[in-house]
Amino acid sequence: MNSSFTSLDWVIFIAYFTILGVSSYLFSRAKISSSREYFTASNTMPILAVAISILATSQSAATFLGVPEFSYSNNFTLIGFYFSSLLGVIFVAKFLVPKFYEMKAITVYELLEKRYGASAKKQAGVMFLVGRVMASGARLYIAALAISMILFLDIGFSHMLISICILVLGALAYTYFGGVKSVILSDIIQAITYVSAGLVVVFYLYISLDGIDILNVLNANDKLVFIDTSLDGKFSIIGLLSGWLLLNIAAFGLDQDMTQRVLTCKSKDEASRSLIVSILLTIPIVLLFLIIGALLFVHYESAEIAQSFGDEKITIFMYYILNEMPEGVRGFVTVGAIAAALSSTNSVLGAMASVAIEDLYRPLKLKRDAKTDETHFIKASRNAVLFFAVVLFAMAILSYFWQRYAELSLIGFALGVMAFAYTGLLGVFFSAIFTSRGSVKTVPYALIGGFVTVLALQPYTFGISIGFAWQITLGTLVAFMIMQTGKVKSVVFD
Numbered sequence: 001m002n003s004s005f006t007s008l009d010w011v012i013f014i015a016y017f018t019i020l021g022v023s024s025y026l027f028s029r030a031k032i033s034s035s036r037e038y039f040t041a042s043n044t045m046p047i048l049a050v051a052i053s054i055l056a057t058s059q060s061a062a063t064f065l066g067v068p069e070f071s072y073s074n075n076f077t078l079i080g081f082y083f084s085s086l087l088g089v090i091f092v093a094k095f096l097v098p099k100f101y102e103m104k105a106i107t108v109y110e111l112l113e114k115r116y117g118a119s120a121k122k123q124a125g126v127m128f129l130v131g132r133v134m135a136s137g138a139r140l141y142i143a144a145l146a147i148s149m150i151l152f153l154d155i156g157f158s159h160m161l162i163s164i165c166i167l168v169l170g171a172l173a174y175t176y177f178g179g180v181k182s183v184i185l186s187d188i189i190q191a192i193t194y195v196s197a198g199l200v201v202v203f204y205l206y207i208s209l210d211g212i213d214i215l216n217v218l219n220a221n222d223k224l225v226f227i228d229t230s231l232d233g234k235f236s237i238i239g240l241l242s243g244w245l246l247l248n249i250a251a252f253g254l255d256q257d258m259t260q261r262v263l264t265c266k267s268k269d270e271a272s273r274s275l276i277v278s279i280l281l282t283i284p285i286v287l288l289f290l291i292i293g294a295l296l297f298v299h300y301e302s303a304e305i306a307q308s309f310g311d312e313k314i315t316i317f318m319y320y321i322l323n324e325m326p327e328g329v330r331g332f333v334t335v336g337a338i339a340a341a342l343s344s345t346n347s348v349l350g351a352m353a354s355v356a357i358e359d360l361y362r363p364l365k366l367k368r369d370a371k372t373d374e375t376h377f378i379k380a381s382r383n384a385v386l387f388f389a390v391v392l393f394a395m396a397i398l399s400y401f402w403q404r405y406a407e408l409s410l411i412g413f414a415l416g417v418m419a420f421a422y423t424g425l426l427g428v429f430f431s432a433i434f435t436s437r438g439s440v441k442t443v444p445y446a447l448i449g450g451f452v453t454v455l456a457l458q459p460y461t462f463g464i465s466i467g468f469a470w471q472i473t474l475g476t477l478v479a480f481m482i483m484q485t486g487k488v489k490s491v492v493f494d
Contacts, residue, residue: 005151005330005331006328008327008328008331009327009328009330009334012328012332012334013334016335016339019189020173020189023186024174024186027178027182027185028176030181032178032378034377035106035358035362035377035380035381036106038180038381038382039106039179039260039350039353039354040260040264041181041264043263043266043267044181044264044266045184045261045264045265045266047270047277048274049184050262050274051275051277051278052187053184053343054258054274054275055187055281056188056190056344057258057343057344058278058282059191059340059343060343060344061139061142061147061344062139062142064194064336064341065146065315065317067290067293068289068293068315068317069315069317070290071223071290071294071297072296072297072316072317076223076287077226077227077228079226079283080227080235080237081235081240081244082279082282082283084241086276088252089253089275089276092249092253093276094272095433096111096253096429097253097271097275099433100263101263101267101268101271102268105263106263106354107125107256107354107355107359108253108254108256109121109359111429112124116432116438116440116443117440118363120440123443124428124443125356125360126360127425127447128255128355128421129355130421131418131421132257132352133392134417136344136345136348136395137391137394138399139345140167140341140345140393140395141395141397141403143338144164145312146341147166148162148163149312150337151334155312157400160400167338167341167342167345168389170338171346172346172349172385174186175346175385176382176385177382180261183347184261184264186342187343187346187347190343191339193339194339194340194343196336197332197335197339198289198292200329200332200333201329201333202291202295204326208299209295209298212298214295218294218298221297221301234468240469242473243470243473244472246472246473246476247469247472250423252275254422254425255351255422256351256352256355257347258347260350260351260354262275292317293316293317296317299320300316305319307319309322321333345392348388348392349385349388349389349392352384353381353384353388354381356384357377357384365380419471419472420451420455420475421450422472423450423453423475423476423479424447424451425479426450426480427446427449427450427477427479427482428447430480430483431446431484435484437486438483442485442486445482447479449479450475450478450479453471453475454474454475457470457471457475458471
């Protein structure tokens with residue numbers, strides 16, 4: 001295994017954080033006059049900036065390292081998931097975005113308040129916060145694992161603490177003072193950084209394979225398959241048009257983490273276009289990282305690779321970074337992984353804070369004191385960002401110990417928690433938009449019903465083995481049917 005960072009790697013690392021520090025200061029200088037401005041930038045953000053921010057938010061360190069692993073071990077059929085994403089955002093653009101803008105919403109769950117009542121908004125908000133804390137805390141832990149391995153060549157507790165702190169403080173630098181506007185502008189920097197890192201790796205791998213017929217090797221090993229025509233494949237056409245489509249609708253339309261960016265555009269039309277542009281930009285970037293995995297397959301063809309780091313299983317890309325990546329390139333790829341992690345971490349801090357303040361705290365505070373001014377809510381919003389940064393930090397630490405002392409992997413469960421929560425939200429929102437049934441009383445039962453259905457379909461629960469796409473489909477159906485048992489005299493959207 002190579003030694004730790006060289007002087008050139010550290011120069012690149014320090015230069016990257018210098019850029020982060022300067023840009024965070026510049027982005028945070030604008031005066032914030034209300035919590036709406038803090039969370040939606042007063043609807044002033046341009047389409048391209050929002051699209052890039054959505055792109056960056058949807059990527060993470062796990063994606064940065066995991067996409068090459070898929071093409072290395074399988075083929076290119078993962079790209080189908082992103083074409084499913086395109087269909088999902090078209091649905092969101094047509095049926096959800098116009099309603100959010102009609103209401104001048106700050107959070108997506110305000111739609112449920114208009115349809116079923118205030119408690120429905122609160123229940124959906126709590127479901128989001130619980131799921132997002134677990135999922136994003138676990139994602140933060142996985143990113144810190146990668147950073148610690150590369151920087152320190154170990155995953156000892158002290159080095160893990162440093163790695164987690166790097167990510168949390170980097171995210172706070174943008175989110176705390178400048179709000180969502182600062183986050184969106186910073187996401188542009190992060191996206192450019194990790195895409196550039198990907199391009200450098202592809203270039204270096206390609207020239208290192210000089211004299212090898214790359215396409216012939218890949219074709220001989222069935223690696224150039226883009227469409228899964230089977231009935232039970234992970235990214236089969238059936239799955240892409242059912243469960244994965246539902247997952248994308250939830251991720252881009254019902255998850256405040258992603259949708260907060262959409263709510264910063266000047267109009268519903270610009271918001272809709274930003275969603276579609278984000279996926280059109282994402283597809284070639286995912287293809288770039290799939291190419292990295294394919295090139296790594298050619299590089300390691302017929303070689304015995306022990307994809308492990310101590311007791312941790314690592315991806316082939318991480319193995320390559322740790323063992324063969326030259327100086328300079330390693331430093332650049334490291335900041336690429338950090339950039340991917342920061343773009344997902346800073347966004348989730350703002351999203352959780354917006355739900356906590358606008359959906360839960362503000363109504364309660366105004367009920368007690370109707371004269372509370374915006375200065376109070378701006379301060380509360382920043383305190384909420386700080387609070388959730390501490391909570392995510394604690395969740396990442398919990399994940400570290402859980403991984404070592406528990407038989408059940410918290411990470412495997414936690415990364416799926418948002419998908420578990422999505423089924424209930426999908427059932428509730430579909431009922432709210434497309435039917436006249438459902439009531440405030442059925443909302444919590446639907447949210448719990450969707451979650452429990454997916455949980456019951458996990459192999460570790462009752463030993464049932466069923467594809468994830470079908471889990472999402474069945475969970476959504478159960479939640480929707482629960483909503484249909486209620487009757488309500490309330491708004492039915494056009």
